[in-house]
Amino acid sequence: MASLVKTTAIAAAMRRCPFLSKETLSFALNSRSMSSLAKKCPVMSKLMAKGVVTLPTANEVNEESSHEKATVLTKLEAPTQLEEAKPLPPNYDALLKEKIDTKKQDSTYRTFRVLSRTAEKKPYAMARTTPLDDEDVSVWCSNDYLGMSSHPAVTEAVIGTINRHGVGAGGTRSIAGTSHYHVELEDTLAKLHGKESALAFTSCYVANDTTLQTLGKVLNAEIYSDQGNHASMITGINNSRMPKFVFRHNDLDHLRELLKKGDPTRMKIVAFESVYSMTGTMSPIEEMCDLAHEYGAITFVDEVHAVGLYGYHGAGLAEEEGVAHKIDIISGTLGKAYGLVGGYIASTGTLVDVIRSYGSGLIFTTSIPPSTAAGAVASINVLAQEEGRQLRLTHRAAYNLLREKLLEAGLPVMECPSHIVPVHIGDALKAKLCMEMLLNEHKIYVQAINYPTVPRGSELLRFVATPFHTPAMMDYLVTALDVVWNALNLPRSTQY
Ligand SMILES: Cc1ncc(COP(=O)(O)O)c(C=O)c1O
Structure with a gap:
């Protein structure tokens, strides 16, 4: 019992004492910083005064201090080869794949469109992926509402x-x-x-x-x-x-x-x-x-x-x-x-x-x-300031005109008083197809909004017109939408 108490006490001291070496149970004073710290420690300073512990010489410090040697490393060794990434355990991987399949099956799987918006040619973006490599696409869903990003x-x-x-x-x-x-x-x-x-x-x-x-x-x-x-x-x-x-x-x-x-x-x-x-x-x-x-x-x-x-x-x-x-x-x-x-x-x-x-x-x-x-x-x-007020007025005129043109074409624009122009589709797959046809066949980008952003059955296209969307661009959009709407047999009615 007595030896257990002693061992536990020593183990506790070793966890706390910076001078006690675990390997040898001797006092470690093999660096300049440890030696100067020891002089300030009430226990170590007493042991040193009694001659139980002595400070190492300058040479001993230089030879023994692996700690100090590490700090003068001048070059890092490159690893010979990178370890190959390990796959997840099969049961983890299977469950994750199942989650993705669920999204794909109900058409709510999201694919990020790679389009780099062009600062000097708002509201266009550069497509850098096939089939539109390096072509200009007009963007109708960016929340950079007033073009302030450029x-x-x-x-x-x-x-x-x-x-x-x-x-x-x-x-x-x-x-x-x-x-x-x-x-x-x-x-x-x-x-x-x-x-x-x-x-x-x-x-x-x-x-x-x-x-x-x-x-x-x-x-x-x-x-x-x-x-x-x-x-x-x-x-x-x-x-x-x-x-x-x-x-x-x-x-x-x-x-x-x-x-x-x-x-x-x-x-x-x-x-x-x-x-x-x-x-x-x-x-x-x-x-x-x-x-x-x-x-x-x-x-x-x-x-x-x-x-x-x-x-x-x-x-x-x-x-x-x-x-x-x-x-x-x-x-x-x-x-x-x-x-x-x-x-x-x-x-x-x-x-x-x-x-x-x-x-x-x-x-x-x-x-x-x-x-x-x-x-x-x-x-x-x-x-x-005034420039902002002018931008807001132009923005207002743009989204009101867009809403008018879409309604005139008999498209199911959802009624709302703000700058957002939502057009109802009500079907996740058709919303996705609509977006893809507009992009690939007409170079128009508007993101289909699906669950969970909106409830199922409320899928929509969310149009944003900025001060940089011209009436001619709106006419082109409406014509393209008309073609896509007919091809997909989408509802025209605003009653949904
Ligand atoms: C209503 C609303 N609140 C908060 C946020 C989050 O804003 P942020 O894009 O700065 O994280 C969004 C973003 O889409 C939003 O639509």
């Missing part, structure tokens, strides 16, 4: 910042990843939305997930969510593990019914979007906020498909309707109308500080590059 003020800000600061942020926000561009971006966003504070994330998916997840937990809140909410909000709400109540899309009565049934002692968050990206519907922002506040809830509004596009300064639909002050937390993206990448929230100083301090999606990831932040500030500033 606006000279934005590209110059990005390139100038890269030249001065390099391409990467170099760290997380709290460890070397906050530059003055990040600070300026957040100040600009807070001012744009009339809020005390803003916080930038690597994307709005991350902003929505992190904010709803963190806030739900911190407030121990019930969360009320519109049925049509984006996957990023649903994920954030689910990740919070708080009670969730889903109300029918834009249905104020249903929301009221659910709020009434809620726990009156608990805090509440009502989460919805201002413009729904696939169906193009808009929410009654003011009524939603008033109702939420009536029941003591706070509101989280995703303006991803509205920032840059609506409002005098491009701050979104809430600005356009004069109700931005009613929103407690607004989220937006830098990746669509602003033409870059990244996302953000804007709210009170304290709320933003809580997400900054507790949100793992903010704390544990490399921040957006300084160049992206600088480009975003340039883009926000352009769209907040």
Whole structure:
């Protein structure tokens, strides 16, 4: 028993003591840094004073210190040959293949179209794959709604910042990843939305997930969510593990019914979007906020498909309707109308500080590059001023004209008040075939929208007209659609 105690004590000491060598159970002082450390150690210094342990000579240190030798390596040896990657165990591989087959069978398997959008010839893109090698394709589904990804003020800000600061942020926000561009971006966003504070994330998916997840937990809140909410909000709400109540899309009565049934002692968050990206519907922002506040809830509004596009300064639909002050937390993206990448929230100083301090999606990831932040500030500033207002007007005229032309041709355009022009198909395979025929036979690219982005049976083509889509391009599109619609025997009626 006694020897067991002794052995355990020595083992514990060996785990902690940097001087005790496991192999020889002798004191290891074979480097200069270890020797100088030993002089400061209360145990080692006493042992040295009694002569039990002696310091090695300079020569001994040089000879014995493998640690120090390692640090003077001047060349790395290349491996003789790379190990071949091993396949997954057969049962893992079979299950994964089965998952892919399911997608292929119901026509929801996604193939990424390889098209490089051309900065100097908007809205065209270069196809680099057969059968369209190196041909121009017109793009009708990009969320670079106003062409800001190649606006000279934005590209110059990005390139100038890269030249001065390099391409990467170099760290997380709290460890070397906050530059003055990040600070300026957040100040600009807070001012744009009339809020005390803003916080930038690597994307709005991350902003929505992190904010709803963190806030739900911190407030121990019930969360009320519109049925049509984006996957990023649903994920954030689910990740919070708080009670969730889903109300029918834009249905104020249903929301009221659910709020009434809620726990009156608990805090509440009502989460919805201002413009729904696939169906193009808009929410009654003011009524939603008033109702939420009536029941003591706070509101989280995703303006991803509205920032840059609506409002005098491009701050979104809430600005356009004069109700931005009613929103407690607004989220937006830098990746669509602003033409870059990244996302953000804007709210009170304290709320933003809580997400900054507790949100793992903010704390544990490399921040957006300084160049992206600088480009975003340039883009926000352009769209907040007269040039932005003109672009918004041209954009409006373009999507209204497109909608008119499609309707005139008897195509089933779904009714909605926003800039999105959805055309109903209602069949995953036909939607996919339609997209392929438009691309391969007419050099027109519009992505078919299938499950899970929309419910099964609601498959559609989602058209986006930018200020750069001309009336002649629209006529060409409508003629091509007419041909494809006849070939696939697709429904003409807007009744679906
Ligand atoms: C409504 C909505 N919210 C959030 C996001 C995520 O934005 P981001 O692309 O910046 O991650 C999207 C993206 O498609 C969206 O449509």
